[in-house]
Amino acid sequence: MSVEKVFGPVDISVSGMRAHARNMEVISSNIANARTADAGQGQPYRRLETIFRTQGEGASGVTVDEVVQDNSPLQRLYDPGNPKADASGYVSMPNVHLPVEMMNLNIASRAYQANAAILRRYQRMVETTLELLR
Amino acid sequence: MPESSGSIINMLEAGIRAEELRQRTIAGNMANVETPGYRRADVRFEQSLAKALKSPGRLDLDALEPEVYQPDDPPLRANGNNVSMEAEIGDLVKNSLRYSTYVRVLRKKFSQIEAAISERT
Numbered sequence: 525m526s527v528e529k530v531f532g533p534v535d536i537s538v539s540g541m542r543a544h545a546r547n548m549e550v551i552s553s554n555i556a557n558a559r560t561a562d563a564g565q566g567q568p569y570r571r572l573e574t575i576f577r578t579q580g581e582g583a584s585g586v587t588v589d590e591v592v593q594d595n596s597p598l599q600r601l602y603d604p605g606n607p608k609a610d611a612s613g614y615v616s617m618p619n620v621h622l623p624v625e626m627m628n629l630n631i632a633s634r635a636y637q638a639n640a641a642i643l644r645r646y647q648r649m650v651e652t653t654l655e656l657l658r
Numbered sequence: 659m660p661e662s663s664g665s666i667i668n669m670l671e672a673g674i675r676a677e678e679l680r681q682r683t684i685a686g687n688m689a690n691v692e693t694p695g696y697r698r699a700d701v702r703f704e705q706s707l708a709k710a711l712k713s714p715g716r717l718d719l720d721a722l723e724p725e726v727y728q729p730d731d732p733p734l735r736a737n738g739n740n741v742s743m744e745a746e747i748g749d750l751v752k753n754s755l756r757y758s759t760y761v762r763v764l765r766k767k768f769s770q771i772e773a774a775i776s777e778r779t
Contacts, residue, residue, distance in 0.1 A: 531752045538748030545744060643751060650755050657762040 532583070533646040539585025540639035546588045547574040548632045551625055558620040561608055568598050569618040571625075594619060668719050669707075670764045676703035676724035677757040683726055684750050687741050694737035697728045698746075 554571045563569035570593045577589035596619050604613035680701040690696040703724040710722055733740045 531755070534748050534752050538744050541744040541747075542742055643748065647751050647755065651758070654755075654758055654762050657759075657766055 534643060536583070536585040537639040537642040537646070539579060539587060541636055541643075543574075543576055543586045543588050544632050544636040544639065547576075548629065548636070550574045550591055551629050551632060554620050555622065555625050555629075558618060558622060558625070560618055561615060563618075568616045569620070570594055570598075571618060571620045665719075666767060667764065670760045670767070672707070672719050672722060672724075673703075673760045674757065674764070676701060677753055677760065679703075679724045679726065680749075680753050681757070684746050684753065688743070688746050690739070691741045691743055691746075692739070694739060696739050696741060698731065698741045699726050700729050700749075701725065702727050 550572045557563065557569040560569040572591050573594050574591055575589045576586050579585040579587050598619050599617040600614045601617045602613055603609055603615045606615045609615050680703075683699045683701050687698045701724050703722075706722055706725070710718075731740045734742055
């Protein structure tokens, strides 16, 4: 067993914490831009989605593979007074739905906590083994 | 026999020193988690120890110094900083577990020596 493999669970749970922290970053971007009608090229903001991938074969950690745009249809908001409104008085708004984002946020923070719990539990396990050395 | 027990104690001492240095390095990384352009530092010791143990001839622990280096991890943020709080905490956990392992083995070694001294007929 190599030196690095002994603490495998530490690396795996750290990878989980990092990936879910990154996911939380993406979710907060979605929430912050829920009403951004112009995300650069005059187009409304499109919500982002985090794609996870395993780090290798078998028991391994997780990594954020890529952050992709959600191409589902944009929301149409009736707001005739808005200077960006089209002929029929509708404005295109981001395809961000706050309830969905709040649910994803819950999942992300629970997943982060779970990985932190694994880390703490594993630390305690190794300490139990070290107790035997007394 | 004294030679071999001395070498175990020396090896543990070298390990403990390396872990102390690594602890300081991790603390430095964590302190600079928001410093623009900061590159995280790490300590190289276990790999050089493993290499030294494999190579033939007498193991010269004095020549085996833990070395601080900057791994070329990609920057995580736009400001060029590449410190990840989670990764540092993982390193900290691993570091403290290794440290307590070394200290426990060292204490065991000393208590063996003590037992040998006090067992008089």
